[in-house]
């Protein structure tokens with residue numbers, strides 16, 4: 205009897221809309237019908253509106269059905285989905301679905317394709333080739349490759365990764381560290397989560413390469429505690445990597461060492477900021493540190509430390525494998541390579557889109573996203589998380605590029621895009637931005653701690669129509685003070701969503 | 716100096732009165748014993764205690780302080796900094812609702828109001844029957860399938876009021 209391979213995503217987002225129940229129904233019905241199947245819980249393909257997505261391996265390729273609630277599984281069997289049969293929920297070959305076909309997947313090349321916990325799958329799909337290359341190179345050459353690729357930090361600040369690594373290589377310390385920032389606190393973002401659940405080995409590989417490049421023998425993944433599925437996935441993959449000598453005292457017989465451990469955050473947004481994160485890793489309150497010293501010189505436990513985002517580190521293996529030139533060819537301007545975008549909120553086809561920099565917001569929202577989920581016009585998009593600007597329709601032709609966004613007083617950040625239709629109240633969104641800052645401020649400096657509380661009050665008075673002209677002046681003043689007087693970007697960027705909402709949607713700020 | 720001091724010596728009581736059961740005390744001691752050698756051990760220990768007991772009782776803080784050679788004030792400072800740690804016993808089920816922007820764009824504000832009204836509690840509150848504690852959370856990484864919630868550590872997407880009711884009913888089922 206032939207065995208058919210069936211894929212049902214084990215990603216948390218898929219499970220959140222019933223993927224476990226769907227998977228169980230498939231197993232049960234296959235058994236009663238005496239059909240031999242092998243069920244793989246893959247990562248998500250990133251077409252989240254199709255979850256739970258079922259894929260069946262056929263001679264032509266993988267055929268997609270979705271969204272399949274458990275109650276629909278029986279009808280799929282009736283339609284002969286085991287051989288790719290036609291069905292109301294069929295979408296043909298997965299790879300041909302335009303949302304997926306039109307992407308350029310480098311960092312996410314394997315996510316959704318493989319069994320995330322299978323090291324063998326990982327190796328068969330190009331895994332650990334970057335590490336193999338790095339093991340034959342001098343540290344400075346690894347760093348040169350990363351620098352030449354143009355890779356910039358994907359966590360928000362877009363700092364060139366190679367330069368940071370070079371500083372750590374040149375710094376001296378009894379112990380150096382690689383810290384992966386997996387706090388992913390920005391609302392509207394989930395690429396870190398999808399990658400850690402869907403291809404954890406690539407993060408391990410990227411961190412190991414960072415260790416080889418800088419002389420760091422110890423790594424920590426600082427993971428937000430809101431991600432229990434990613435926690436399990438990482439711990440399991442790390443255990444596998446240890447037992448197969450991809451981690452530990454002697455990596456693949458090279459004599460080189462790298463130890464890796466996951467640490468959990470505890471629900472503080474500010475701990476995504478790198479110095480706050482280091483405090484937290486040291487077991488303290490996550491208060492921001494003054495810079496300098498840079499973490500690259502005096503970081504974790506006072507030692508030289510590389511701290512990079514999940515996507516930054518997970519992009520390193522393909523750069524080492526395919527070369528700096530290959531990666532550089534993607535992108536525009538000084539934004540090289542690809543950005544895994546996360547299209548979220550009120551959007552018809554939401555999910556993960558990895559694409560070279562340079563496509564426009566409009567292409568993302570309409571060509572990929574299909575417009576608002578509600579069917580109403582899109583009125584505003586918040587790009588780059590809770591500290592990112594709200595962008596109106598008139599800015600939808602902006603290409604995704606760090607510098608172009610900065611020129612508009614907007615930011616790409618971690619690549620999250622949150623869509624709002626025309627029912628949104630932009631004054632309420634501005635107020636929320638200030639409120640969020642009151643909740644998440646670490647409290648170290650006044651413009652942020654007190655300014656955000658005042659901000660909420662002023663917006664309330666403005667919208668209540670209490671001498672609005674005066675309140676608006678006050679609000680703008682306050683925002684200036686926060687921008688220039690805050691110690692870190694929490695207080696320094698909170699004004700961006702506020703001011704952009706006020707500038708582009710003044711009609712919402714009236715009584 | 717005379718050794719016949721008139722001062723009365725007050726013996727230091729080493730055994731503190733604790734509200735913890737013997738099992739809970741053991742759990743806290745076990746967490747400390749297992750984790751205290753880690754660099755930056757406090758957060759791992761707090762996580763471990765909260766996952767064993769559901770919260771970090773103030774009498775657990777006494778033990779942790781002793782084990783890590785920190786002051787109780789330092790540990791309180793850390794606990795109070797992080798939204799996730801709680802010092803009160805939660806209900807049998809913890810429901811976290813996402814309040815962040817992507818979920819707002821698809822009805823999270825209305826869902827929050829609905830949840831508070833039907834449960835009769837605010838955030839951080841526990842229902843009168845002790846079944847459900849409601850918490851706020853700022854993004855669960857499920858922003859394309861909101862409104863999102865997490866029920867006892869399990870992510871839930873597209874949470875309409877009807878689905879919310881179903882989740883609560885399921886949680887309340889005696890297991």
Ligand SMILES: Cc1cc2nc3c(=O)[nH]c(=O)nc-3n(C[C@H](O)[C@H](O)[C@H](O)COP(=O)(O)O)c2cc1C
Nearest residue numbers: 357358359385387388389476477478512513516693
């Ligand atoms: C308030 C605040 C929150 C942040 N949150 C995150 C986060 O959740 N994840 C992240 O990777 N970077 C976050 N950052 C950026 C980090 O400080 C830092 O720039 C990043 O970890 C560096 O890694 P990269 O160069 O690979 O991007 C945050 C910054 C600020 C100011």
Ligand code: SF4
Nearest residue numbers: 646648649652692695
């Ligand atoms: S700006 Fe806010 S979060 Fe940043 S250091 Fe100041 S108080 Fe802390």
Ligand code: FES
Nearest residue numbers: 813818855857858
């Ligand atoms: S904003 Fe609610 S899950 Fe991200």
